[in-house]
Amino acid sequence: xxxxxxxxxxxxxxxxxxxxxxxxxxxxxxxxxxxxxxxxxxxxxxxxxxxxxxxxxxxxxxxxxxxxxxxxxxxxxxxxxxxxxxxxxxxxxxxxxxxxxxxxxxxxxxxxxxxxxxxxxxxxxxxxxxxxxxxxxx
Numbered sequence: 001x002x003x004x005x006x007x008x009x010x011x012x013x014x015x016x017x018x019x020x021x022x023x024x025x026x027x028x029x030x031x032x033x034x035x036x037x038x039x040x041x042x043x044x045x046x047x048x049x050x051x052x053x054x055x056x057x058x059x060x061x062x063x064x065x066x067x068x069x070x071x072x073x074x075x076x077x078x079x080x081x082x083x084x085x086x087x088x089x090x091x092x093x094x095x096x097x098x099x100x101x102x103x104x105x106x107x108x109x110x111x112x113x114x115x116x117x118x119x120x121x122x123x124x125x126x127x128x129x130x131x132x133x134x135x136x137x138x
Contacts (some may be wrong), residue, residue, distance in 0.1 A: 008059055012059075012065060014034075015036060019072050035062075042056050067107060
């Protein structure tokens with residue numbers, strides 16, 4: 001499991017380096033969403049095979065990864081719709097495979113709730129509406 005934890009840490013490190021940049025472009029968004037998707041996949045694989053929190057989930061919670069990603073996404077209004085879409089897709093993937101109640105964890109529930117609230121005022125509802133509904137039905 002240590003290898004998986006190290007892979008997760010490296011993905012998060014790459015994301016944080018981009019978060020610290022002053023100017024964000026489409027390549028940065030692509031890079032961030034790719035690393036984020038890989039990190040969420042690691043989490044999803046863990047929660048799909050365990051009935052209690054494992055080291056990947058504990059790292060997500062300790063680092064507030066989902067909340068940090070959401071807050072950062074608000075600082076990129078020109079990419080807001082794409083970032084909301086990617087976050088919704090990740091939550092959809094994660095919640096559909098969870099073997100235990102992830103939403104009991106504040107660091108999972110709060111970012112999801114904030115994301116859903118932010119989607120209410122989204123200008124690209126067609127892009128994200130379907131995924132909002134799927135996530136809400138999980």
